[in-house]
Amino acid sequence: MIQQLSLLFPMLPMWLVQAIWCGVVAVLLLTFFSLFAGPVSWLERRIAGRIMSRIGPNRVGPQGIIQWLADGVKNFLKEDLIPRDADKILFRFAPYPVFLGVTLTLVTLPFSSLLIGADLNVGLLYIVGAWGLVVIGLIAAGWSSNNKWTLLGGMRSAAQMISYEIPLVLSLLVVVLMSGSLSLQTIISSQGASPVEWFIFSNPFAFIAFVIFMISAVAEGNRTPFDLPEAESELVAGYNTEYSGMRFLFFFFAEWGNLYVIGALAASLFLGGWQIPAGWRNFASAQGPILPHVFEVLMFQLKTWIWVLLIIQLRWTLPRLRVDQLMKVSWKYLTPFAFVSIVGTGLWMVVFPEGWLFMKYLLLFSMLAVIGYFVWRAIWQLRFTKSKADFKLIV
Amino acid sequence: MLTLYKQLPNFILTTKLDELLNWCRKSSVWYMLFATACCGIELMQTGGPRCDWDRFGAVPRSTPRQSDLMIIAGTISYKMAVCTRRLYDQMPDPKYVIAMGSCANCGGLFKHSYSVLKGIDKVMPVDIYVPGCPPRPEALTDGLLKLQEKMQKEKFLRS
Numbered sequence: 321m322i323q324q325l326s327l328l329f330p331m332l333p334m335w336l337v338q339a340i341w342c343g344v345v346a347v348l349l350l351t352f353f354s355l356f357a358g359p360v361s362w363l364e365r366r367i368a369g370r371i372m373s374r375i376g377p378n379r380v381g382p383q384g385i386i387q388w389l390a391d392g393v394k395n396f397l398k399e400d401l402i403p404r405d406a407d408k409i410l411f412r413f414a415p416y417p418v419f420l421g422v423t424l425t426l427v428t429l430p431f432s433s434l435l436i437g438a439d440l441n442v443g444l445l446y447i448v449g450a451w452g453l454v455v456i457g458l459i460a461a462g463w464s465s466n467n468k469w470t471l472l473g474g475m476r477s478a479a480q481m482i483s484y485e486i487p488l489v490l491s492l493l494v495v496v497l498m499s500g501s502l503s504l505q506t507i508i509s510s511q512g513a514s515p516v517e518w519f520i521f522s523n524p525f526a527f528i529a530f531v532i533f534m535i536s537a538v539a540e541g542n543r544t545p546f547d548l549p550e551a552e553s554e555l556v557a558g559y560n561t562e563y564s565g566m567r568f569l570f571f572f573f574a575e576w577g578n579l580y581v582i583g584a585l586a587a588s589l590f591l592g593g594w595q596i597p598a599g600w601r602n603f604a605s606a607q608g609p610i611l612p613h614v615f616e617v618l619m620f621q622l623k624t625w626i627w628v629l630l631i632i633q634l635r636w637t638l639p640r641l642r643v644d645q646l647m648k649v650s651w652k653y654l655t656p657f658a659f660v661s662i663v664g665t666g667l668w669m670v671v672f673p674e675g676w677l678f679m680k681y682l683l684l685f686s687m688l689a690v691i692g693y694f695v696w697r698a699i700w701q702l703r704f705t706k707s708k709a710d711f712k713l714i715v
Numbered sequence: 716m717l718t719l720y721k722q723l724p725n726f727i728l729t730t731k732l733d734e735l736l737n738w739c740r741k742s743s744v745w746y747m748l749f750a751t752a753c754c755g756i757e758l759m760q761t762g763g764p765r766c767d768w769d770r771f772g773a774v775p776r777s778t779p780r781q782s783d784l785m786i787i788a789g790t791i792s793y794k795m796a797v798c799t800r801r802l803y804d805q806m807p808d809p810k811y812v813i814a815m816g817s818c819a820n821c822g823g824l825f826k827h828s829y830s831v832l833k834g835i836d837k838v839m840p841v842d843i844y845v846p847g848c849p850p851r852p853e854a855l856t857d858g859l860l861k862l863q864e865k866m867q868k869e870k871f872l873r874s
Contacts, residue, residue, distance in 0.1 A: 365769060374767040380742045387772055390742035394783070397736060397871070399807035401780060557778040564780040564807040 345437055349426045357576035358388035364576075364632050371636040398565035403466060406562065410464035414457050415563070415570035421453030422577040429584045430504050432594045432616035443504040444496065447585070448489055451540065454574065455481045458549060458559050461571075465562035473558030476643065477542065477549035483650040484539040484546075487532050490658035494529035494665045495519055495589045508593035516680040520590040523676070525664030527683055530590045532658050536650070537585065538631055541578035545638040548646060579628045587623035594620040720808075723872045733871050740783070740809070741866040743772045744859065747782035749802065752789025754816040754849040766852035771859060779805040784862070786855075787841075790818040790825055791832040803839045811866070813858050814841045817848045824848065 362377060362385060369376025377384035402411055425447045427437035440446050455478055462474015496502060498519055499510040511518050520530045539546035550558030560571045587593055594616035596604075604611040641649070723729045746768075750758050762768050762775055776782045779802050791799055803812070814835050817823030822833035835841060842865060845858040 365774075369767065369769060373764045374769060376767070376769050377772050378770050380772055384770075384772070387742070390739040390772060393736065393739035394743040397740060397809070398783070399809075401807040552777045557776070557781070560781075561778045562780055568781055 349437055350423060353423055353426060353577050353580075354573065356580050357573045358392065359385070360576045360579060360628065360632075361391070361572070362387045364635070367629075367632050368636045371633070392569065395565050395569045400566060401562075401564045403562050405466045407464035407466065410460050411562075412567075414461035414464055415567045416457065417453045417460065418457030418574045419570045421451055421457065422574045422581060424450035424453070425581050428504055429581065430508060430588060430593060431620060432613045433505070433509075434613055435617065436505065439503055439505045441501075441503045444492055444502045444507075444589075447581075448485070448492070451581070452481075452485065454540075461563065462559040465559075467562055469555040469557075470559050470561045473549045473551075473555045473561070476555075477559060479643075480542075480546060480548060480646060481540055483647060484536040484654075487650060487654035487658045488536040488540060490655065490662060491529040491533040491536065492589065494526055494661050497662065497665050498522060498526065498669070504588055504593075508588055508595060511592040511595060513592060513595040513597040515592075515684050516677065517595075518590060518592045521680045521683040521687070523665060523668040523672075523679060524683065525661040525668060526590070528657055529661040529665070530586070532654050532661070533590070534582075534586060534627075536654060537582040538634065539646075539650070541582055541631075542575065543578070543631060544635040545641050546646060547635075547640060548643060551640060553640075579631055580624065582631060583624035583627035584620070586627045587620060591623050593623070719872055721870065721872070721874050723874065725873050729873050733869075733873055734867075736871050737867050737869055740871070741863040744784045744811070744862070744866075745774055745776045745782045746784040746786055747779055747802070747806070748775045748777045749785060749799075750788040751791060751795060751799075752818065754788035754819070757849045757852055757855065758786060758788045758815065761852040761855045766856055768856070768859065771863070773859060779803075780807060782806055783809065784811045784813065786813045786815050787819040787835045788815045788849075790823070791835055792830045793832055794830075796832045796835075796838050799835070800838045809871075811842045811862055812839055813843045813845060813855075813862060815845045815855060815858070816850055817846065820844050820846065 365387070366376040366384070368374075377387040380387045380390050402408055427450075428440050428443040428446055430436040430439070458477040458481070459474045462470045462472070462477070465471075495507060499507040501507060501510070507519075515521060519526050521527065542549055548558075549555075550560065552558075555561070560568055563571065596612070596615045596619050600615055601612055604615050750756075760766065768774075773784070779785075783806070785803060785806065787799065803810070812835070814820050818825060818831070819835045822828075822831050825831040826833060832838070843858045843862050845854055847854050850858075
């Protein structure tokens with residue numbers, strides 16, 4: 321791409337073209353990030369409303385869809401308050417590592433076979449490393465506010481994120497083992513469009529690794545049931561107690577941006593990413609060069625959004641864990657099982673170099689059975705929902 | 716942004732900008748989780764399913780640093796008045812106060828007690844008074860709507 325651009329502007333030096341291109345990509349990624357994090361906060365409040373038999377924001381714009389814009393502008397207008405006894409430099413610095421840690425991961429997350437910020441050959445390592453920046457920001461926020469609650473929240477987040485990073489990375493290693501590469505595009509290319517070609521169904525140990533990945537990724541994102549750093553019933557608001565206005569909004573952004581990162585990682589590592597069936601690809605290629613990429617982007621977004629919605633539902637369904645339970649889950653269950661899944665995947669690859677199709681279909685159909693049971697229960701529950709008359713009174 | 720606060724002159728551009736900003740501010744009134752007596756129960760109901768405040772973009776925040784609105788829900792004793800005033804001071808500008816129920820308005824039922832503050836307006840400016848003992852969630856919602864009207868009419872950037 322850069323070579324083609326430098327041919328378009330032959331008078332400009334190469335480094336300048338490269339710098340401008342980097343700037344454009346960075347701005348596009350940040351725009352995507354904010355356009356994701358904003359509406360998802362509205363969506364989460366609507367879903368929370370449904371789950372609590374409320375309605376959720378519906379006054380701002382059609383069905384409240386620009387609620388996030390009002391929230392953002394209001395927070396800009398609020399006073400930027402820094403406590404007198406706070407460590408002022410650290411207090412100002414703290415929101416940025418949190419924000420950066422989440423946005424930097426977007427660079428290597430692919431949207432389609434062409435749309436990717438940079439296809440690093442150490443992409444997965446880079447994502448884990450960049451994600452680790454979040455911890456620094458949270459501890460800095462907790463320490464610099466000079467407040468007991470924020471300090472407790474910061475320490476909790478440090479303990480939680482460091483201990484959950486281990487099962488997270490170990491479960492990612494299973495994928496690396498199967499694809500033989502750290503680059504996200506190579507990992508996706510070594511999977512296929514059909515579910516039996518995905519890594520998640522390739523063997524039972526990979527399935528375990530996927531479950532471990534989802535649990536520890538939710539914990540990394542500080543979402544309920546692992547939102548101990550900002551537990552409202554114990555610590556006032558956790559590490560962001562003393563933050564007001566725009567600085568608080570950075571934490572806010574990072575939390576919802578994390579949702580996309582978790583969903584996109586799950587989709588690209590275990591669920592085949594942007595792969596579309598060969599029939600669709602042939603049809604799309606016949607229409608022109610752009611349509612295949614549109615299909616790929618849509619496929620990837622579909623897979624991502626399924627996990628985003630699932631994590632949102634989890635937040636409003638599950639109670640919060642206690643600190644000792646949190647540590648126990650990570651060190652006593654997730655980490656040993658992650659090791660087992662690495663060794664198991666290695667053995668599986670030695671015993672069945674071509675894969676075992678029966679096991680793939682078994683895993684696929686058991687997963688479908690779980691989803692089917694869930695849908696059936698949801699429909700069964702609906703029979704007991706009373707008339708919507710009460711509901712309409714307050715709309 | 717607060718350096719421009721109430722600094723600009725009156726003309727069509729600033730008026731329209733003010734309208735937009737006020738619309739954003741009134742659409743996202745985050746109120747503080749703070750209650751002192753039985754009005755607090757009604758306050759919790761107001762956030763609940765029947766009278767969902769989230770419809771208006773109002774969500775509870777547990778820290779004063781991120782809240783715009785303080786609802787004085789219940790009797791304030793002299794000892795509590797000091798803490799309440801401190802919480803009010805901890806909120807960043809622009810901030811609003813709703814006095815909910817008779818006790819917060821004027822001392823109410825406990826007016827003749829030796830230890831009860833005779834109305835929260837003795838220690839902090841109040842924007843909306845909601846009568847009732849305690850007011851129903853509908854009354855409190857009406858208070859929020861009145862507050863939104865007030866915010867919409869305010870001059871934010873203009874002098």
